Amino acid sequence: MLAVKSMDVRDNFKSLCDKVFSGETLIISRPKNENVVMLSEYEYNEMMKAKRNADYLAMIDKSMAEAEAGGFITKSIAELESFE
Template sequence: MLAANDSTIRSKFKEYCDQATDHYETIIVTRKEEKNVVILSLEKYNDIMKAVRNAEFLNKIDKSIKQKEDGKVVIKTMQELEAMENQVLSGLDF
């Protein structure tokens, strides 16, 4: 991880962008009043977002498992689901 102030980043912007993309570096841009920002490659950003989505998905799975263990689920057969679908569709005007 690298850190530099905004003036340095501004004067060497291409070099810092190359560090982010070519060397997978994260660059912290320090600014007045602690209004810091981060520069990172799109690839690294996408990896972070994927990890966040995966964590959210795993939390949903954990919640579902807990609901099942607590008996808070309703189990339907395929036939029951199809009957429910037909009932809903029969009430709609197309």
């Protein structure tokens, strides 16, 4: 992980982009602690995928807890077909 000042990013943008693309994460420090993080698109996509997976697993856990607490209704195929 690299940390640089925002002014250094302006002066060294290409070389910093190359480092980020090679797997490095870059923290860009700004006044008032309004820092930003620069990472590759691949790393960003992996983080978003992990977040979606965590959200999906949480939804499944909630559904399982509701089912175990009796929060579901059982219907036969014939009963379901009658709704058509």
